Amino acid sequence: MADSSSIFSSEHKRLLAKVALFAAVMLSVDFVLGAALAKAHRRVEGTGFGGGVSHAVAQRNDLLVFGSSRAMSHYNPKILSGKTGLGAASVGIEGTNILSHYCLEQLILARYSPRVIVLDLIGTDLEETSRDFDSLSIYLPYYRDGNEALNEVLFQRSKWEPLKLQSKVYPYNSTLLGLAKYNSDVLRGKTDESNGFHPYAGIEMDPAAVLLPARTYAPAERERLFPVASYKPGYVKSFVESARNKGVTVLACKGPYRFVEGSGKVDTRPYLDAYAEVLGELNVPIITIDETSHPEFNDSSLFRDDLHLNAKGADVFSTLFAEALAQHL
Amino acid sequence: MLFNSIEYLIFLPLVVACYFALPHRFRWVLLLVTSYYFYMCWKAEYAVLIMVSTLIDYVSALGMERAKTQVGRRWYLGFSLASNLGILFFFKYAVFFNESFRTAFERFDLSYGVPYFDILLPVGISFYTFQSLSYTVDVYRGHRKAEHHFGVFAVYVCFFPQLVAGPIERAVSFLPQFHEVHRIEYRRMADGLRLVIWGLFKKLVVADRVSLYVDSVYNNAYQHESSLTFMLATYLFAFQIYCDFSAYSDIAIGSARMMGFDLMENFRRPYASKSIGEFWRRWHISLSTWFRDYVFIPLGGSQVGQKRRMMNLFIVFLISGLWHGANWTFVVWGALHGIYIVTGILLLAWRERLWSRLGIASRPRLRAFIEVAVTFHLVCLGWIFFRANNVSDAFHIIGSILSVNLSAPYIGEAAQFLYGVTGIVALLALEYLQGQRTTSEMLHELPAAGRWAFYTACVFGILLLGVFDGGQFIYFQF
Numbered sequence: 001m002a003d004s005s006s007i008f009s010s011e012h013k014r015l016l017a018k019v020a021l022f023a024a025v026m027l028s029v030d031f032v033l034g035a036a037l038a039k040a041h042r043r044v045e046g047t048g049f050g051g052g053v054s055h056a057v058a059q060r061n062d063l064l065v066f067g068s069s070r071a072m073s074h075y076n077p078k079i080l081s082g083k084t085g086l087g088a089a090s091v092g093i094e095g096t097n098i099l100s101h102y103c104l105e106q107l108i109l110a111r112y113s114p115r116v117i118v119l120d121l122i123g124t125d126l127e128e129t130s131r132d133f134d135s136l137s138i139y140l141p142y143y144r145d146g147n148e149a150l151n152e153v154l155f156q157r158s159k160w161e162p163l164k165l166q167s168k169v170y171p172y173n174s175t176l177l178g179l180a181k182y183n184s185d186v187l188r189g190k191t192d193e194s195n196g197f198h199p200y201a202g203i204e205m206d207p208a209a210v211l212l213p214a215r216t217y218a219p220a221e222r223e224r225l226f227p228v229a230s231y232k233p234g235y236v237k238s239f240v241e242s243a244r245n246k247g248v249t250v251l252a253c254k255g256p257y258r259f260v261e262g263s264g265k266v267d268t269r270p271y272l273d274a275y276a277e278v279l280g281e282l283n284v285p286i287i288t289i290d291e292t293s294h295p296e297f298n299d300s301s302l303f304r305d306d307l308h309l310n311a312k313g314a315d316v317f318s319t320l321f322a323e324a325l326a327q328h329l
Numbered sequence: 330m331l332f333n334s335i336e337y338l339i340f341l342p343l344v345v346a347c348y349f350a351l352p353h354r355f356r357w358v359l360l361l362v363t364s365y366y367f368y369m370c371w372k373a374e375y376a377v378l379i380m381v382s383t384l385i386d387y388v389s390a391l392g393m394e395r396a397k398t399q400v401g402r403r404w405y406l407g408f409s410l411a412s413n414l415g416i417l418f419f420f421k422y423a424v425f426f427n428e429s430f431r432t433a434f435e436r437f438d439l440s441y442g443v444p445y446f447d448i449l450l451p452v453g454i455s456f457y458t459f460q461s462l463s464y465t466v467d468v469y470r471g472h473r474k475a476e477h478h479f480g481v482f483a484v485y486v487c488f489f490p491q492l493v494a495g496p497i498e499r500a501v502s503f504l505p506q507f508h509e510v511h512r513i514e515y516r517r518m519a520d521g522l523r524l525v526i527w528g529l530f531k532k533l534v535v536a537d538r539v540s541l542y543v544d545s546v547y548n549n550a551y552q553h554e555s556s557l558t559f560m561l562a563t564y565l566f567a568f569q570i571y572c573d574f575s576a577y578s579d580i581a582i583g584s585a586r587m588m589g590f591d592l593m594e595n596f597r598r599p600y601a602s603k604s605i606g607e608f609w610r611r612w613h614i615s616l617s618t619w620f621r622d623y624v625f626i627p628l629g630g631s632q633v634g635q636k637r638r639m640m641n642l643f644i645v646f647l648i649s650g651l652w653h654g655a656n657w658t659f660v661v662w663g664a665l666h667g668i669y670i671v672t673g674i675l676l677l678a679w680r681e682r683l684w685s686r687l688g689i690a691s692r693p694r695l696r697a698f699i700e701v702a703v704t705f706h707l708v709c710l711g712w713i714f715f716r717a718n719n720v721s722d723a724f725h726i727i728g729s730i731l732s733v734n735l736s737a738p739y740i741g742e743a744a745q746f747l748y749g750v751t752g753i754v755a756l757l758a759l760e761y762l763q764g765q766r767t768t769s770e771m772l773h774e775l776p777a778a779g780r781w782a783f784y785t786a787c788v789f790g791i792l793l794l795g796v797f798d799g800g801q802f803i804y805f806q807f
Contacts, residue, residue, distance in 0.1 A: 009513070011512070011515050012513055014515045015518050025781065025784075025785065026784075026785070026788055029785055029788075029789065030789075033789060163335065164335075164797075167792060169789060169792045169793060170792045172793060173792060173793055173795065173797070174744070174748065174793075176794070177743075177744040
């Protein structure tokens with residue numbers, strides 16, 4: 001049977017036509033849907049609330065606290081403002097690390113310069129995890145802002161990220177529910193007075209559990225057992241220098257933990273020693289308000305779990321922190 | 330190279346275009362080169378293993394054909410079986426048995442002299458080994474002649490769409506297709522592309538999305554207490570593994586169909602099964618039929634007494650469990666299904682009497698609903714072992730479920746959870762509409778507006794809800 005070698009057969013033409021039509025339809029839908037999602041996103045941005053990044057980029061406060069869920073739940077802006085006289089807000093985002101803090105900082109510094117930035121230290125910031133760059137998906141909607149520093153980090157998500165970002169819909173991956181919720185809130189005239197502070201309620205750990213004392217390791221052993229991701233100290237440095245280049249004062253804070261025996265959780269406090277070394281090289285002052293410096297944090301009723309204070313603990317912490325912060329200003 | 334990667338989305342159309350641009354007599358070269366390239370993207374050195382298996386079985390089949398005596402034929406078959414299964418055993422089970430023996434010896438305070446060693450499992454070894462073995466057995470049985478064209482045979486073993494996770498094809502139906510002249514057919518191209526798109530949706534939107542929740546529960550089994558948490562995680566895993574595996578099959582079948590090859594159907598709405606026996610006629614069909622034809626039937630099949638038959642069935646499922654992985658969880662999973670099958674046979678008459686007594690025999694829809702629900706839950710019980718990190722975790726999870734602790738379940742990130750559930754609802758809706766048709770048939774029979782709505786929904790579902798860094802397919806580890 002002879003091969004069909006002509007590229008002009010009717011089957012070829014029909015196939016090529018349908019492929020072209022498919023591409024045209026998909027591009028059109030991508031354009032229209034992307035525009036609608038961008039509009040929904042812009043509606044939330046600038047209202048001062050909307051969770052995470054949207055809230056943060058609307059900030060104009062003088063004092064901002066960066067970090068993950070600990071930054072979000074430990075630092076009460078009202079207490080910080082009361083003691084320091086500075087407008088304060090938390091821009092902590094749950095489940096993020098130094099890469100995210102850096103991206104957020106770039107977005108904020110592109111809009112204004114706060115007076116003070118506080119970086120809440122958590123061990124997992126420097127730990128290498130397989131999802132380090134995945135969590136940066138929350139910044140994809142800002143790809144088209146033209147922020148080079150941000151985009152340089154976003155492109156490291158995968159080698160195909162620049163291609164994927166040509167889609168106007170893709171940046172809104174996994175944001176549909178959030179967009180729907182916050183757009184609904186905005187349209188109903190709701191406001192968010194939290195300033196990014198979302199304390200945790202209650203206690204989710206056994207108050208009688210035996211505390212796991214913090215261990216100190218020799219540097220070589222610490223590096224072996226708690227290896228720091230090679231690229232992360234560089235982001236810490238970039239975070240600090242970006243702020244300082246805009247005249248922002250940068251401080252760090254080491255807060256309390258309550259690791260207990262038998263919880264199955266990994267005690268990541270040794271990473272904080274590595275963090276302190278990196279910040280020491282950058283001459284960033286570290287304010288320590290933890291269970292070693294303040295015995296009140298031996299009270300289990302202040303903690304929700306091994307990593308987080310509850311609302312009561314957050315107020316205690318914020319008061320102590322604000323007093324210490326005021327001395328640095 | 331993963332199917333759910335941009336590399337594959339570039340690779341596939343390039344290969345298809347080159348395939349049809351080439352004269353038929355050179356197409357096997359293209360498929361051989363691209364298939365080996367596809368495999369070597371994972372780990373280049375292990376392509377040697379495929380080549381060794383290919384050579385062994387090519388030579389064995391030719392030897393069988395030329396052998397003048399039955400003894401000679403058996404010798405070649407034995408050589409093929411021993412070599413292929415030996416390679417499979419070494420790479421897949423040596424570490425497992427070594428560590429199992431070590432544990433057993435240490436339990437009795439005996440010294441165990443064999444040191445610990447680790448061997449990287451070649452991806453797809455279980456699949457291509459079985460596919461290649463089926464060829465030599467079929468030649469031995471006289472079901473087909475030996476393939477004389479080494480290149481064509483090599484492509485049969487390593488054909489990239491189904492190389493690493495099936496469907497496990499049979500030489501009788503698959504090898505001849507490489508000698509057929511394929512032309513571009515619009516209908517095949519469209520069918521193939523639809524299956525690829527649907528497979529990507531199932532993998533990225535359902536399987537990988539749901540896995541975020543399932544992993545957070547199963548990988549931290551001792552940190553959860555609510556029965557509802559484990560039940561939710563298990564139900565979701567049932568859909569995760571179904572979507573993950575069937576997605577791979579859909580993409581494999583779709584990719585092959587674009588080039589004119591027909592691969593066998595591998596899944597047929599398995600969770601609509603009314604019995605475990607039916608489940609295995611709908612789930613991983615290529616594997617279950619392989620075991621039927623090459624293990625169960627040689628053991629006597631249904632031609633022996635009931636006791637022997639049930640023993641054979643149990644053995645088949647035990648081996649099937651072990652085939653899935655070198656872990657006691659898979660052995661328990663296989664044994665559990667073996668027990669299900671045997672119990673199902675023993676209780677068949679009793680079940681019929683029960684339905685009659687309950688008045689359900691005359692209410693087919695209610696009966697079907699109950700049977701589907703019971704079967705689904707029996708399968709889910711097995712999935713607990715399949716997914717758990719070890720047998721202890723599995724029993725802990727089962728114990729937690731049976732404790733009927735109705736405290737609020739852990740949901741994780743609510744949005745992630747809801748996205749996953751949305752994907753499952755979309756899947757179930759499509760399968761309901763599918764009825765007894767295959768996915769291809771259903772999509773082909775939709776009006777044009779329906780088909781385009783389907784394409785748009787899949788593509789933008791993937792862009793908006795897909796997890797892009799979810800990683801490889803579950804069955805790659807087998």
